[in-house]
Amino acid sequence: MNPVLLWFHQLGSPPIFDRFAARWAPWCYAVAFVLMGIGLWQAFQVPADYQQGDSFRIFYIHVPSAMMSMLVFGVMAVYAAIALIWRIKLCEILAMACAPVGAAFTLITLVTGSIWGKPMWGTWWDWDPRLTTELILLFLYLGVTGLYHAIDDRRAAARAAGLLAIVGVALLPVIKYSVVWWNSLHQGQTISLFGDSKIDPSMQLPFWLMFVAVQFWFAGSLLSRARADNLRREAGKDWVAKLAVRP
Amino acid sequence: MTYLNYVIGAYAVFAVVMFWDLLVPQLQIRRELRAARLRKAREAKRAEPVELSR
Numbered sequence: 001m002n003p004v005l006l007w008f009h010q011l012g013s014p015p016i017f018d019r020f021a022a023r024w025a026p027w028c029y030a031v032a033f034v035l036m037g038i039g040l041w042q043a044f045q046v047p048a049d050y051q052q053g054d055s056f057r058i059f060y061i062h063v064p065s066a067m068m069s070m071l072v073f074g075v076m077a078v079y080a081a082i083a084l085i086w087r088i089k090l091c092e093i094l095a096m097a098c099a100p101v102g103a104a105f106t107l108i109t110l111v112t113g114s115i116w117g118k119p120m121w122g123t124w125w126d127w128d129p130r131l132t133t134e135l136i137l138l139f140l141y142l143g144v145t146g147l148y149h150a151i152d153d154r155r156a157a158a159r160a161a162g163l164l165a166i167v168g169v170a171l172l173p174v175i176k177y178s179v180v181w182w183n184s185l186h187q188g189q190t191i192s193l194f195g196d197s198k199i200d201p202s203m204q205l206p207f208w209l210m211f212v213a214v215q216f217w218f219a220g221s222l223l224s225r226a227r228a229d230n231l232r233r234e235a236g237k238d239w240v241a242k243l244a245v246r247p
Numbered sequence: 248m249t250y251l252n253y254v255i256g257a258y259a260v261f262a263v264v265m266f267w268d269l270l271v272p273q274l275q276i277r278r279e280l281r282a283a284r285l286r287k288a289r290e291a292k293r294a295e296p297v298e299l300s301r
Contacts, residue, residue, distance in 0.1 A: 054249045055250035100271070116257065224272035
């Protein structure tokens with residue numbers, strides 16, 4: 001068997017996944033911390049915007065979080081689909097571990113956007129399509145988490161919550177194109193992964209650093225949360241007992 | 248206008264939520280391992296032979 005494929009199959013084993021997560025989660029957090037540190041330092045070095053003043057610096061936490069709020073939902077739906085089709089327990093765990101991390105990023109997006117909106121738009125909140133769909137995304141994340149914890153049978157709970165995640169994916173293009181489809185208060189796309197960005201190049205470096213940092217943060221958080229859930233599901237097994245008494 | 252108070256507020260929210268996201272899984276892992284340790288200790292105690300006295 002192909003060694004990469006073999007490793008991937010072995011990763012489905014709970015003790016092997018536990019070792020993998022315990023080893024790599026701290027590294028992911030460490031890389032995220034370093035990149036975030038440099039990114040945030042850079043964010044306060046670039047000159048203030050000529051119209052928005054310093055308030056534009058909120059962009060460096062708001063936009064990466066907004067991108068992650070959608071990306072994490074997509075990842076969660078992919079894991080949920082794999083778990084539903086092939087009944088892979090680890091994918092159920094990973095899908096459910098995505099929900100709180102995604103909810104955290106969505107909350108940051110909504111709150112920091114609101115804080116930016118007060119001085120720029122003159123209001124904390126507006127029922128603008130982008131803001132409203134992002135709020136629905138937060139409710140979806142909370143719904144997935146709530147459903148997962150509402151059913152005693154963990155596997156049945158993961159399947160039900162996974163189905164909600166798959167259905168919820170339909171919201172992602174609505175969020176992404178809400179600023180195109182409707183004439184709304186929220187500005188259009190400022191930065192693009194693959195095309196030209198509308199932001200001045202001198203202001204882009206902190207954004208890209210923060211963008212990569214939140215990817216590593218997500219990886220670290222996903223591994224840690226999945227590890228905790230894996231341990232909970234495997235409670236009573238020999239390998240967990242051995243791990244617990246290890247000094 | 249610098250709007251620095253708004254910037255500080257937004258970054259504080261970011262820091263608090265990220266700290267929560269970092270802390271919660273670590274506490275969950277610690278709790279699960281502690282529960283496993285206690286379970287193991289209980290099982291070991293139950294397996295000890297009990298001396299009956301008159």
